[in-house]
Amino acid sequence: MTRIYTLVNQKGGVGKTTTAINLAAYLAKLGQRVLVVDLDPQANATSCLGVDKHGVQSSTYEAIINEDAPAGFILFNERLQLSLLPSSPALAGAEVELVDEPGREFRLKNALDSLDDKYDYILIDCPPSLGLLTVNGLIAAKDGVLIPVQCEYLALEGLGELTRTIQRVRSALFPALQVRGVILTMFDGRTLLSQDVVAEVHKYFPEKVFDTIIPRSVRLAEAPSYGLPVSSYAPGSNAAKSYELLARELLKNDGIMLAESME
Ligand SMILES: Nc1ncnc2c1ncn2[C@@H]1O[C@H](COP(=O)(O)OP(=O)(O)OP(=O)(O)O)[C@@H](O)[C@H]1O
Numbered sequence: 001m002t003r004i005y006t007l008v009n010q011k012g013g014v015g016k017t018t019t020a021i022n023l024a025a026y027l028a029k030l031g032q033r034v035l036v037v038d039l040d041p042q043a044n045a046t047s048c049l050g051v052d053k054h055g056v057q058s059s060t061y062e063a064i065i066n067e068d069a070p071a072g073f074i075l076f077n078e079r080l081q082l083s084l085l086p087s088s089p090a091l092a093g094a095e096v097e098l099v100d101e102p103g104r105e106f107r108l109k110n111a112l113d114s115l116d117d118k119y120d121y122i123l124i125d126c127p128p129s130l131g132l133l134t135v136n137g138l139i140a141a142k143d144g145v146l147i148p149v150q151c152e153y154l155a156l157e158g159l160g161e162l163t164r165t166i167q168r169v170r171s172a173l174f175p176a177l178q179v180r181g182v183i184l185t186m187f188d189g190r191t192l193l194s195q196d197v198v199a200e201v202h203k204y205f206p207e208k209v210f211d212t213i214i215p216r217s218v219r220l221a222e223a224p225s226y227g228l229p230v231s232s233y234a235p236g237s238n239a240a241k242s243y244e245l246l247a248r249e250l251l252k253n254d255g256i257m258l259a260e261s262m263e
């Protein structure tokens with residue numbers, strides 16, 4: 001049975017993509033069959049995994065607009081043992097092209113349904129907006145949404161709008177849609193501000209916040225320029241450890257027992 005989670009927050013730069021690829025990399029390292037779906041026309045997840053977005057032949061765009069079965073063009077990274085449904089700049093047109101299409105909100109869900117149970121986990125990386133692409137991401141989020149929140153000033157800004165969008169999608173299109181968890185990112189233990197944000201987010205989303213907090217780390221910011229997740233770029237770093245812990249926390253909450261420990 002595949003678990004599908006969507007990383008969503010319409011605020012830009014909060015760590016959606018960084019969390020998607022690094023969580024995915026550790027889930028794969030821990031023996032899960034994992035697919036990252038890049039649903040953002042910026043194609044950052046695609047680039048962060050070392051794929052040139054301009055060289056992508058078929059992408060999320062073709063899966064959504066042409067309804068091509070994605071199994072044929074999912075890329076597999078041998079080194080990371082990780083699959084990617086890449087994005088391409090063409091996806092920027094999809095919001096407009098979808099508007100008059102029948103079943104426009106269900107295109108991504110249908111595409112992923114066609115993969116049957118080939119993966120244990122599918123993580124979908126959304127663009128920083130609440131448009132039709134993100135709505136496709138919400139409808140495909142069979143097991144819930146993961147909301148990264150940056151431990152910075154104005155962290156809670158926009159979360160009301162996000163919560164209302166989730167409620168609207170729930171009541172109109174997908175009653176089972178749930179918030180699976182909130183992930184605190186870019187935490188700086190030296191500032192009182194970061195600590196305040198942690199407390200505020202716990203108050204705003206009681207029982208929903210992951211125990212694991214992702215620290216601010218220059219290693220996480222550097223890794224994408226090498227086309228690598230932090231698990232390969234700086235495996236000994238605190239940032240790497242925190243994403244491994246996050247992966248373990250998710251697996252544990254999902255009731256998945258790990259047979260072996262990592263090397
Ligand atoms: N924990 C962290 N410590 C330091 N830098 C980070 C951390 N997480 C992410 N970054 C950096 O912050 C920037 C924004 O992160 P990221 O791209 O993951 O956010 P995003 O929410 O996906 O952004 P967008 O809304 O544009 O898609 C990137 O340059 C990334 O490398």
Ligand SMILES: [Mg+2]
Pocket residue numbers: 016017018040044045125126127
């Ligand atoms: Mg992103």
